[in-house]
Amino acid sequence: MFKKILVVEDYDSINVGIVTALSEKYSAEIYNTKYCDDAWLKIQNAHLNSSPFDLIITDLSFEQDYREQKLEGGIDLIEVIKANYPDTKIIVYSIENRYIEINTLIEKLKIDAYISKGRNSINELHHAIEHIQSTPNCYLSPDIEDITTTSTALILSDEDLEIISLLSKGYTQQEISAVFKSKSKTISSTSSIEKRIGKLKLSFEAKNTIHLVSIAKDLGLI
Structure with a gap:
């Protein structure tokens, strides 16, 4: 006790x-x-x-x-x-x-x-x-x-969550790329960031990045 x-x-x-x-x-x-x-x-x-x-x-x-x-x-x-x-x-x-x-x-x-x-x-x-x-x-x-046990949360990597978080703060794909390069992330080129955002929009059935961020907030991911 x-x-x-x-x-x-x-x-x-x-x-x-x-x-x-x-x-x-x-x-x-x-x-x-x-x-x-x-x-x-x-x-x-x-x-x-x-x-x-x-x-x-x-x-x-x-x-x-x-x-x-x-x-x-x-x-x-x-x-x-x-x-x-x-x-x-x-x-x-x-x-x-x-x-x-x-x-x-x-x-x-x-x-x-x-x-x-x-x-x-x-x-x-x-x-x-x-x-x-x-x-x-x-x-x-x-x-x-x-x-913490939602299937959506479990399939997201740390990079995915950081991308969504940066998008919510108004970062562009080029700016996210620069941030990832400064951290020596394996996914850091602008094209890689663009592809990852595209996959995230498909996974969340989001119409655009604003919709993606909104869904992520509703789920408590950011």
Whole structure:
């Protein structure tokens, strides 16, 4: 059972709601903060005092206010935690549902659970906490699991996803080619990019690149 939990969430109502729900069910010490920089300081101090947090529950998006922050969001916080304390359990509790972001968190940052904020999210959070104490596999709430297991997502390569992402930002085929060449991608010529976009439009049954980007956004791929 987790002994010390930190909740990182900038909205008071959600922050307090999570803390209250956890306090009613678990006997752990529960702390909370609205800023990623504060969270990182608490985590460091806890380790220095030989009383580390067992579990971090964090949102991804944090609204900026008068306080300047070095860690601007949940991904920045997770990266620094994993770089320094890789065994720390982390649950993402967020409304974000973009496939690229979720896949990065699961595959590269090795988070332990991803809960989508919604009507049943507190119950899902309890399920996640129970799950990650006994199972190494990442726990996903049902709607997030649908996104990560969709056949469309599975057949897309990292290059495909990056092409769609760059198209959504207004990049031309020539500009995408330049970006890929700077990264020494195997697919980097303008003609190769054009062919790949053509295949993507066929796969998604998109009429044009704008339609392709729109479909990808609807599916949560970007």
